[in-house]
Amino acid sequence: MFTVEILSIGNELLIGKIANTNAQYLARRITELGGKVTRIIVVGDNLDEIAEAVRESLGRRPSFIITTGGLGPTFDDMTLTGIGRALNLEMVLNEEALRMVRERYEVLSRERGIPFELTPARIKMAILPKNAEPIRNPIGTAPGVRLKIDSTVIYALPGVPSEMRAIFEEYIAPILAKISDRVFAERYLFIEGVPESSLAPILEEAMGKYTDIYVKSHPRVEEGKPHIELHITTYSESRERAESILSAVAEYLKKAVRERGGLVLEKHT
Amino acid sequence: MFTVEILSIGNELLIGKIANTNAQYLARRITELGGKVTRIIVVGDNLDEIAEAVRESLGRRPSFIITTGGLGPTFDDMTLTGIGRALNLEMVLNEEALRMVRERYEVLSRERGIPFELTPARIKMAILPKNAEPIRNPIGTAPGVRLKIDSTVIYALPGVPSEMRAIFEEYIAPILAKISDRVFAERYLFIEGVPESSLAPILEEAMGKYTDIYVKSHPRVEEGKPHIELHITTYSESRERAESILSAVAEYLKKAVRERGGLVLEKHT
Known part of the structure; x- marks a missing residue:
């Protein structure tokens, strides 16, 4: 089973300007693809912080x-320099990345009818840590980046959500799907009349009886009515096996809850 | 200026079931109160992971x-045990916490007309690391927790958003406001016709010319029209000084953008 750490970079996340929906999107997709996100880290636009977080994560x-x-x-887009610093890698102009950036701005210049110019700020997006490879950004200007270090592959994606998603879906998701040896499946039960405690x-008991399952309870209040949401999840070798485990666990829990006078509603996803 | 690390604990965040809106809420409020969030970390419901993250954060x-x-x-609510493990602190039944839990369930039992019972699962919420103090949860059953270690104060809050917010606003925000020596202020400019690069x-240039300010650009597309959002932020000793710096920076940027043929819209917040 492959594991993933997500490192989100941006002051806007640390000042609460936006929620980290990029991390949620990636976490959801990686889980669906059978992988396990083991940690999410958010740091600001700060070279030392980025380098430190990359080093810790690699560790x-x-x-x-x-x-x-x-x-x-x-100037505050410094993820690649941070990765380079963490790994003690020289930053070099990558010809393939430069070609990607150039193509993008040539199109934009034509569209806007302004002269094409390869400014330092634009060239900067093609300066990668040595040995890194650019990944084509189908809808934006900054290429994604891939860099393998020992047994870990680092993918650097843009922060603009549409660009992040485009590169993830076109390039990374197919790779993860190919190496994945697990299927993720889930089911929900909604319980009324039995407190979480x-x-x-x-x-x-359920988690002791069934292996490879996880049951998490979430207290909820909807329209003033308290209930408990139970989220049953499993990683399994096949879809069939996953669904059969989920059904068995759901039956077990429904019976136990009803014995204690509770009401149960089931929701398949 | 005080600094804060946010440690969010829960598998639901690592599988992308929900966005980390608790962290966003806290980050926003801490920033408004003049503090600086330096890192957000998300780990799962795993004792070793929690302990490791607490140790790293304290470092x-x-x-x-x-x-x-x-x-x-x-069983998978293990934040306090994780903190205890990180600090090598014994876990002990806290009488004040137990009183808080008991009061809560006595009310709930009366309301629901069921017998009051102090089960192991309920007592568990009153078992805190040694020297920790409980914080009253005004709307839920699990008390918050405060623990001072050297120069760092740890606050452990529930994950249910309404409970987290209630304890933060009633108990923590007033403390942060009192120790804060900075005022946070911000302004937005919306630019059309000049690409981010x-x-x-x-x-x-602007950040070189004005001290204590930060300008971050965010490319946006709305109704098919690309524009750049500039977010100007500052921490200052007084509201007046903060607003005067923001005005100066905004004027500087507006002039520079217009000289390059761009359109600028300003938004005060």
Whole structure:
């Protein structure tokens, strides 16, 4: 089973200007593809912080590190330099990346009817850590970047959500799907009339009885009515096996909850 | 200026079930209160991961660490044990916390007309690392927790957003406001007709010319029309000084953008 750490870079996340929806998107997709996200880290647009976070992450030896943000043309887009510093790699102009950037701005110049110019800010997007490879950005100017270090592959993606998603779906998702040896599946139960603290021992019993499953309870209040959402998840070798485990666990939990006078609603996803 | 690391605990964040809106809320509020969030970390419901993240965070010596999640009654609510393990602190039944939990369930039992019972799952919420103090949860069952370690104060808050916010606003925000020696202020400019790569040198100039300001550019597409959002932020000793710096920077940027043929719209917040 492959593991992934997500490293989100950007002051806008640390000042709460936006929620980290990029990390959520990646976490969801990686899980669906059978992988396990083991950590999400957010740091600001700061060279030392980025380098430190990359070094720490590499030390935990995930299969992949996916970074978002900090690939653009401005002075505070410093993800690649941070990766370079973490790995003690020289920063070099990558000819293939430069070609990608050039093509993009040639199109933009034609569209806007302004002269084409390869400014330092634009060239900057093609300066990568040595041995890194650019990944074509189908809808934006900054290429993505791939760099393999020992057993970990680092992918650096732009922070603009549409560009991040485009590169992930076109380039990375097919690679993850190919190496994945697990299927993720999930089911929801909604419980009324039994407080979370009374469900606690039931969940523990279920997880002791069935292997490779995880049951998490989330207290919810909707229209003033409290209920508990149970989220049952499993990673399995096949879709059939996953669904059969989920059905068995759901039946077990439904029975236990009803025995304690609770109401249960099931929702397949 | 005080610094804060946010440690979000919960598998639901690592599988992308939800966005980390708790971290966004805290980051926004801490920034408004004049503090600086230096890192956000997300780990799963795993004792070793939590302990490791707490240890690492303490090593960076922030003024505060705020954790969210993992305070409830189920077996996988293990934030406090994780903090205890990180600090090599014994876990002990805290009488004041137990009184808080008991009061809560007595009310719930009366309301629902069911017998009151202090089950192991409920008592668990009152078992804190030695020397930790409980914080009253005004709307939920699991108390928050405060623990001072050297120059860092750890606050552990529940993951249920309404409970997290209630404890933060009632108990923590007043403390942060009191110690804060900075005012945060911000302004937005919306630019059309100048690509981000051409703005890059202007932003760098502005940040060289004015101290204590930060200008970040965010490319946006709305209704098919590309524009750049410039977010100007500052931390200052007074509201007046902050607003006067922002006005000066905004004027500087507007002039520079217009000289390059761009359109500028200003938005005060």
